[in-house]
Amino acid sequence: MSGIATPRIDDDHPRVYIPRKTWGVYKHDRFSEKIEREDYEYWEREFLDHANAVTAKDVNENRDEYIFSCDFF
Numbered sequence: 001m002s003g004i005a006t007p008r009i010d011d012d013h014p015r016v017y018i019p020r021k022t023w024g025v026y027k028h029d030r031f032s033e034k035i036e037r038e039d040y041e042y043w044e045r046e047f048l049d050h051a052n053a054v055t056a057k058d059v060n061e062n063r064d065e066y067i068f069s070c071d072f073f
Contacts, residue, residue, distance in 0.1 A: 015054045
């Protein structure tokens, strides 16, 4: 049985979008990493350190490099 080839989480091409959460302090210079991480659920925190993770700021600064797609799965 052949399946659909899906990219790995550490693949450079697809990016993992890190949304701003309740506090909105992720990647903000004024706050410590500990505070930034506490805004995310435990299962979400593992994605914060991926090399292919991007934030709204990253997308905004490099709009011509991204196609953003999301759904309400």
